[in-house]
Amino acid sequence: MENKIAVFIDLENLVLGDRQSGIAFDINKILERLLEKGKIVAKKAYCDWQAYPKEKESLHQAAIELIEIPHRKMTGKNSADIHLVVDVMEMCYAKEHINFFAILSGDSDFSPLVSKLKENGKTVIGVGRKEASSALLISNCDEFLFYEDLFRPAGEPPKIKGLPRKKAQVFYWLLDAIQALMRENKEIFFASTIKETIKRKRPSFDEGEFGYRSFQELLDDARANGILTLAKHEKSGTYIVTGFGAGGA
Numbered sequence: 001m002e003n004k005i006a007v008f009i010d011l012e013n014l015v016l017g018d019r020q021s022g023i024a025f026d027i028n029k030i031l032e033r034l035l036e037k038g039k040i041v042a043k044k045a046y047c048d049w050q051a052y053p054k055e056k057e058s059l060h061q062a063a064i065e066l067i068e069i070p071h072r073k074m075t076g077k078n079s080a081d082i083h084l085v086v087d088v089m090e091m092c093y094a095k096e097h098i099n100f101f102a103i104l105s106g107d108s109d110f111s112p113l114v115s116k117l118k119e120n121g122k123t124v125i126g127v128g129r130k131e132a133s134s135a136l137l138i139s140n141c142d143e144f145l146f147y148e149d150l151f152r153p154a155g156e157p158p159k160i161k162g163l164p165r166k167k168a169q170v171f172y173w174l175l176d177a178i179q180a181l182m183r184e185n186k187e188i189f190f191a192s193t194i195k196e197t198i199k200r201k202r203p204s205f206d207e208g209e210f211g212y213r214s215f216q217e218l219l220d221d222a223r224a225n226g227i228l229t230l231a232k233h234e235k236s237g238t239y240i241v242t243g244f245g246a247g248g249a
Contacts, residue, residue: 002196003038003123004098006091007031008084009045009064010105014147015055016132025055027062029150030127034102035200036180037125041098042091046084085113092120099123103141106133114140158227158244170210170218171227173198178228178241189241190233191215 015025034040043064049056059066067083091098101117103110106128114124114137126133126141130148138144158175160168177197181189195215199205212218219239223230226245233240 003100005034005038005040005100005102005125006042006088006095006098007034007040007044007064007102008088008104009043009059010081010084010103010107010110011045011047011052011055011059013105013107013132014127014129015052023148023151025058027055027058027064030104030145030147031062032201033145033150033183034125034127036184036197038100039200042095044084044087081107081109085110088113089116092117092122100125102127104128106137108134108136111136111140118142160227163225166210167221167225170207171222171225173202173205174218174222174227175244176201178244188233190236191219191239191241194241 009027031040031043043062044067045059045064046067046069047055048069049066056066067087069083088101088103092101099121100123102125103114104127106126111134114126117124118140123142124140126137126144127147128137128144130146133144133146160171160175163171174194177194178189180197181193186193192215195205207215207218210218212221216239219228219230219241222228223245228241228245229243230239231242232238
């Protein structure tokens with residue numbers, strides 16, 4: 001069963017880490033990583049948006065619901081935290097099909113929220129800056145992703161060179177999906193799982209658009225071009241990817 005994920009963003013906490021890490025905030029990088037775990041069905045961010053116009057635009061482009069939190073002098077320090085917690089718990093009880101909650105913050109104040117979600121059978125993923133994330137929150141989540149680590153590749157994919165642009169593009173998508181499954185510690189890379197991973201990130205993906213009659217034909221061509229290696233699964237007889245190839249010619 002595909003995981004259903006709700007994402008809640010304490011924006012100020014994430015953005016304040018920019019100066020410490022030297023890596024600017026990029027919401028798409030986070031969403032791409034979460035899509036490797038399942039389908040995102042809800043996205044909310046909390047902030048005084050007048051103070052963060054640049055980030056407001058990028059979150060709006062990512063179709064995230066923007067919850068306005070007036071300046072802290074008017075509402076107090078924890079206003080955004082309280083709004084976020086109330087919305088999370090309301091969704092936890094009202095939307096039983098949502099089984100994953102992603103809390104984008106390193107604030108220790110969210111530790112009780114994480115505990116309550118887990119008590120209700122939910123899986124909780126935290127995302128935060130290395131230098132700005134509470135050890136208590138990190139240890140309480142089922143999984144905690146450091147923002148800086150999202151920029152580090154998994155595995156050593158081959159270089160794609162000397163191929164037409166459209167073919168190179170779809171091969172890059174293949175490699176990206178395989179790396180995503182590596183990050184999720186999948187042991188067997190079924191063709192169907194790879195395709196599902198591509199479509200979560202790129203819903204309009206269709207191998208026919210790239211001239212292939214089936215996804216299997218796309219995998220065959222990737223093997224012929226040295227992009228990956230294939231085998232047949234002993235029990236199902238379907239294609240599995242066994243590793244990266246030596247690269248394009």
